[in-house]
Amino acid sequence: MLTVTGLSAGYDAIDVLHSVDITAEQGEITVLLGANGSGKTTMFKTISGLIRPTAGEIEFNGKPITRRPASAIVGAGIAHSPEGRHLFPKMSVEKNLVLGGYTRRKNRSRQRELLNQVFELFPILHEKRHDPSGSLSGGQQQMVAIGRALTADPRLLILDEPSMGLAPLVVKQVLEAVVEINRTGIGVLLAEQNATQALRIAHRGYVLAEGRVVLSGSADDLLHDSDVRAAYLGM
Amino acid sequence: MTLLEVRGLGKQFGGLHAVRDVDLDVREGEITAIIGPNGAGKSTVFNLLSGFYRPTAGTVTFKGRDITGKKPYTTVRDGIARTFQTTNLFEDSTVLDNVLSGRIVRSRSTVFGAVLQTPSFRREEQYNLTKAMEALEFAGIAHYRDDLAGEVPQEVQKRVAIAVALATEPDLLLLDEPAGGITEDETVGFGDLIRQIVARGITVCLVEHKMSMIMSLADRILVLDHGQTIAFGTPDEIKRDPKVIEAYLGADDAEEEGEE
């Protein structure tokens, strides 16, 4: 459902991505691997409209979304839980989640349903729902960020290193949650440092290096590919 | 020998006990790790040790001297350096200048020395430069020295932060998630770096969620939950501690992480 072709993008006229092609299929978990600085975050930012690409096309469900503003892309069904979280620190956890559903605000009952789903997924957030999100610990904030993306009721969920800064137990929960979310038919595009675990839950994977796709294939193949194991999984 | 002695440490934010009655002995030349679920109070403990927060209870003794509630600039002078959970650098300065900033606390030169270019001032500047380059080389990032710190890759930034801390010539280094956001592969490199730091005689305190790193590096582990100590011991002890498994590691994870 998401097709990226020939995408180049970067910062201040310096390209970080060079003509990248990837696709994320409906209802699948697609994982993006790569060393630090290989361009995963840049890729996501470009897809969700935070960065303007210098070349290439992005299509979502057959419609071109290249160069549309970020706010419009959320409306089109792509939600992005970004690196660095970008919460509204002075607002309560609940308000953060409610604003996540800003583009779907008309459908009140669906919103309430989504909110409850998030609280089920991360019970601690329910406990802290009236606290300003800025006073939460790093890990708790990460949960809010994912939750906020979920309340946008997306067809495709982009998660940029959702396990960053999370306790192992929570990482497991989060990845389980990702599987859970995926099972409801939402496509997931995931970047993870924890490549082994990510590949275990994913259907398909890409390996980026210096802004180019160097390897791609089914998650299983990648997990057992010796090159990948050596270079990216530290085995 | 005990380098840092913490007794009954507590910090309250409004009604929330972020840290409560924590005792800890950090032995010289060892790596002490602090782990625990998110929001357990790990970063808060670091903030208390380095003087960024004032404790609401308890004492901190460093090298036999009471440093409870001292300002950060005195604790750094005393020999405690730290890095932040989210990397924090002077982004508009070059990598070299960042590390040179770490030398400030060890410098005695004044504006007047700088204006008059006194010999002692020049000698000191030269010495600082040597020290800074040494720290850069040690961290393996000397070739980035003239790049702006905000423009180098994440991993390099993390190394710069460590180099800056090293340049202050600490006896105790507090690292808050040094490998956060780093791939597993590069995490191994960070582990090596931390080992080398200890080999130079610097004691390290470490907060991390990467169990492979913690288990292979730490001499002793403190486990916090809800601001309180739930366990303290060697990695082997911690791995098997049912309370830790329940609160933090998760049942099968302990074994899995152990394999790697």
Place this chain on the structure above:
Amino acid sequence: GGGTASSGEGGTIVIGYSGPLSGGAAAYGENIQVGMQMAVDDLNELGVTVDGGEYTVELNSLDDMYQPNTAATNAQRLAEQDDAAVIFVPHSGGIQAAQELNSGRSEFLLGAYSSDPAILETDNPLTMMVPPSFKSYSAPFVEKLKTDGVEKLGLLGTASEYGQSWTSLVSEEWESQDGEVLTDNSIDYSTVSDFAGPVSRTLSEEPDVIFLGGPSQPTALIIEEARGQGYEGSFLIMDQAKFEEMELFTDPENLNDSIGVVPVREYEDPGTEAFVSAFDELVDGARPATSEVSLHYQSVALSVKAMEVAGTIDDPQAIRDAIGDAAGQVDEQFHVSGFPTEVTDAGHLRNEDFQAAYRNSDGEYEFLPIEHAED
């Protein structure tokens, strides 16, 4: 810019002007500019001959935003780059800053439009003070309004340099005549958002006479506010505010029982009528001609006449020395509002028939003679 033509050849006479053309005092500065330009146009129509050469007069204006040091810089620029021998500056600070220059390196005759006597105290040999000194007003103003025994004077002047000097002058005069002076409620007319507060406070002490004045428009508004709050006493209005302008801003009835300076249109000089209607036409009736306009109109003509008399367009000292003689020779059309009949040694232009205007309770103006104070 113009050129310094040697005698007999003719060319351009540049008259310099540095005043506030932007910022809070821009209206004042622009008004003066208009008056000067009218003089320049009229002079050119009549023709100017100096030492046998025919000249066109040109006005060069620069904006100083009411800043003393900018005024000085402008004056130096006008003197050096445009060869202006006469330069007008209409604010005391700028005049004093220019006085630090005009007799040293850059020589120019300073047309000083400020009624502040301080500008003559510097003994500057190249200053020509245009308006009457405000010192002259206080005594006759007070005499007119203070009719019997102990009366109370409320102070509501503007907080400018000028307003403050006036305030102390009037207070002294009032007290010397055994009147009672109430609290000083001076405010900065240009920054206060609502005049009601200061007015209420002044009225609460029940004054019989209120001293006030700054730019005409806020002055009019304060008067209106006071009348609105029920004040029925008289007003003593400092020379910066002009009756003819205030009349347009508030119901003229509010102004009854006040003393101030004579409106330009009330003069009976030969050129008054023509000047007033010419100005009216020029600004489309948007505002009346006030004395800052008319006095500059006169003074530009006077300085050019002085050049003719002195036979030089570029020797400021000679021009200054010729002013006394020139005063008697200026074409009558330039006699508008108290054309100078005398020039003091210090350089003060004076008219012997100096008057104040009292607007009585029927709204009619009565005129009373005033003595010039010592410089």
Place this chain on the structure above:
Amino acid sequence: MTARISIQHVGMALVAIALVIAPFALAGQDYVLRLLTMAATYAIAVYGFNIILGLTGQLSLAHGGFFGIGIYVVGLLTTDHGWSFWSAFLAAIIVTAVTGFACGVVALRTRQEYFAIFTMAVGFIIFLILSRWESVTHGMSGISGIPFPEGFGIIDFSEPIAMYFLVLLFLAGAAYITYAIRRSGVGRTLIAIRTSEDLANSIGVNVGLNKQLAFAASTTFAGVAGGLFAAVQGFVGPSSASVNLTFELLMFILVGGLGTVMGPIVGSFVVTFLFETFQDFQSYRFIVLGPVIIALVIFAPRGIVGYLNAYVARRRAKRARRQMAPQAAASETKEVS
């Protein structure tokens, strides 16, 4: 490293030469000399701005006020109290340093915009005091007849050119001090504070004390400039100390380049002459000048000198990476292919 020194040194030398020969190249133009002198005087105050804003990152809008204090100390002591210029000048330096330090105690408890507006209020209060405390300051009437500095031997400061070189001497001093600070640990301390106070704390910087010293240093520069300004002008009024002046100084430094060594000089001279040129537009001048200012900050945000420095620095970084990367790679234990 030698390359880094030489390129920037050449630039500085060129500016210095231009400043020294300018009055001779423009022989006979006293008006231009006056502009040069004023630009140089303002530039000294801008150096003060550079320390507190450019290096320490605190936007102090009281700067015009302290400039005014410098003016008034020299003006009042020389005229009303018969002091010599030089002793009054010394007094101005001491007064601005001390008041600056004292004011810093409170001001620096606030941060960022709060600090900016707080100091704006302080500047305005200074202005109110200078303009309303009649009995001491002469209020709005200002001070006239401020004498020229007493000369030495054949140097006579009533000659504009001598005055120019006197101001230039102080300007050179200000530039040199900035240069020395920038290249020393002190400069790194201040820049550390500018970038992140938390981080500065974590490397052992006493943030409070250093900010306060920097603030006092900056007000002292303003005092020096104000003292000279009084002597250059001869007459001064309170408007010389208005909040507007602060914004003019701010514009100078932004055009020149914030935090750079030569920025204050370049900015002060360029903007002064730009303003003067725009005089010809009369009442339309701000219709042109306003957008010009906006365009400058949009399209040249680092200022003239900042832009040149960044260019030089980038080239240097590239070279360092090229020269050193191979060795570094070889010494690393493991390399990802």
Place this chain on the structure above:
Amino acid sequence: MTLFIQQLFNGLALGGVYCLAAIGLTLVFGVLRIPNLAHGSLYMLGAYVTYFFLTAVGVPYVAAIGLAAIVLAVVGILLERLVFHPLRKSPHTHHMIAAVGAMFFFQAVAQVIWGADFRRMESPFEGTLSIGGAQISWQRIIIILTAVAVLALLTWFIKRSIHGQTIEAVEQDRTGASLAGISPNTVSMLTFALAAALATIAAGLVAPINLLSPTMGAALDLKIFAIIILGGLGSIPGAIVGGFLLALAEVMTSTYVSSAAGEAIAFVVLVAVLAVRPTGLFAKAVQR
């Protein structure tokens, strides 16, 4: 007592004007981190445009204010698009200088169009009301009532309506807001439009009791900055409390102390408050 009542109403009316002007400033600061020194010029333009509709077009007073608010909203949007949007990644020093440039420009434009001299605007609400012996003009009562109504409406909008919430969201994290589907650009423009419209309402209300001049905004600028800093930057309740507080302090000080003290009091209060609470009265603490 009569004097006190008189001054109380004078203070409340002044406070209403200060609040309306200050809220826009604090909103713009909150959303865009811009200390908009050109805010006073928007207020000034608002007064002139109201004047234009009133005299040149001849629409009634209230409609003139409404129309002017719409025109100024557009001006505000243009200011955001052309000046501040290109500067969104620059430090606040740059914003301040750009704002000063804009202020120069607006003043010059007003001077060229309407001339530098003072103008006077008439209001249909004439006459006074006698309360406890004090004479309160209807215009002042209108100012107080309008201010209270507008402030209540605005507070409701920001705190309760989801569109108002988007303003707060953008205030706190622009990137986060765009990822939630909120367009920071739209919100920025909305904020500027709102701020300029509020300033226009303030100006339209106060103009009949004061005068119009191209520099009328400059005098206000310093005060409204004092107000929003006093209240805590970006805080709407702060701006409201600060506005009334300073206005009353100003009026009462000049009544019972001296008018010179009244002029300085705003800044003295500001300095005193910041010395004790460096982030103003209503700032919220957030973890580093």
